[in-house]
Amino acid sequence: MPIIGMHHSPLVQKFGIPRQPNLVQVPSHIKMLKPYDDPDAFEGLMAFSHLWIIWQTHGNREWVKFKPKVRPPRMGGNAKLGVFATRSTYRPSSLGLSVVKLEDIEVNGGVTLHLSGADMVDGTPIVDIKPYLPYSDAVSGAVSNFAPEAPMPKAVTVDPIAQADFVCLTNQGHLQPSDFDIIEALIAQDPRPAYRQHEVDVNSVMRYRKVDIEFRMLNNQTLNIKAVRLVGSS
């Protein structure tokens, strides 16, 4: 199975990755690898607004024996479901499947696909790219009794000090002005595992590019961004 490209995202750790594609319009890109970086291979692709990405769930290499059941995060991490009834990355194929928005195709001595809405971490190896065909892929009347809707985003507040840190890190070139809306939307998804989402006043850290975002839940169930600091600084 050839690796045709590498995914590059500001989400450099699994913590913070939206639980499904298109929940948050995180910008990211796929840099195609040789020989798959031939612009001819993408002729006609801009006719499609969305793409299917098939990717490798690297990092699961230690997983060798088949486990029929998994604990999907959306179920609170306690309930077990059959692996084929979930999108868990712990599966025999080690293949992930995500629909993303195609923002642009950059041809520049190679090919880079600019995306938004991906739920793949930085450094994810890409196995295939296919156009999203609305008339067959958007199944009208498809039903799921588990996970029937997108999770409701939570309210987010930002401490003035975190706001000031954001401006400062943006001025220093570590963040882009557009990143803050993305970061807020990612925190609003509550990146904490379901079994920890009741915890109040306990700090969590989400890494975005080279910046750590510290946040916690307040008594009123609001998620509060407390600090925004460069990785490695205290």
Add this chain to the structure above:
Amino acid sequence: MPIIGMHHSPLVQKFGIPRQPNLVQVPSHIKMLKPYDDPDAFEGLMAFSHLWIIWQTHGNREWVKFKPKVRPPRMGGNAKLGVFATRSTYRPSSLGLSVVKLEDIEVNGGVTLHLSGADMVDGTPIVDIKPYLPYSDAVSGAVSNFAPEAPMPKAVTVDPIAQADFVCLTNQGHLQPSDFDIIEALIAQDPRPAYRQHEVDVNSVMRYRKVDIEFRMLNNQTLNIKAVRLVGSS
């Protein structure tokens, strides 16, 4: 990449396979292979009406050198498009992706998934099965400028002799009564390659189970089923 199951379909040849999933509700099933035939691995799956099937485009083994462009059948077989702008099976990953309807899960000393709407040929090796999540997979507002709609089915007529043959072969147990509607719907998709769809009064043969369906286009653009006969008989 483990093969987790095999697809069994009345469509035993590529000719006649619908050009996208769910165009025709062809019944088919996936027989899971060991150790993936554990009923536990499917717990919760019946909550979903539709599934993603990732399958191997076997038979493309001779394809080794990367070809950036392909001739998709929907474009008439003449226009070339970038391989990643198509669902062509001639692609680096050799992976196909289809959404199918889950009709039933049969547990019987193993697991068989009963499907409809598959566009995979009989004998296709299955690599992964994932639930279709309407809220993230059915992208509202997704656009494609190529292949924007399902192809319009053509009118089909059935010669009285073909009708009689169908009844006879059904009585003999080679077909099921429900097969005829499926066969008519498959012919209405006009299985002939796009560059041959103008040909009038030229016979084509679609194989379904152990039966050959002979059809041709009449002057008025109607597709006429001329004969239904057991494979090997004249």
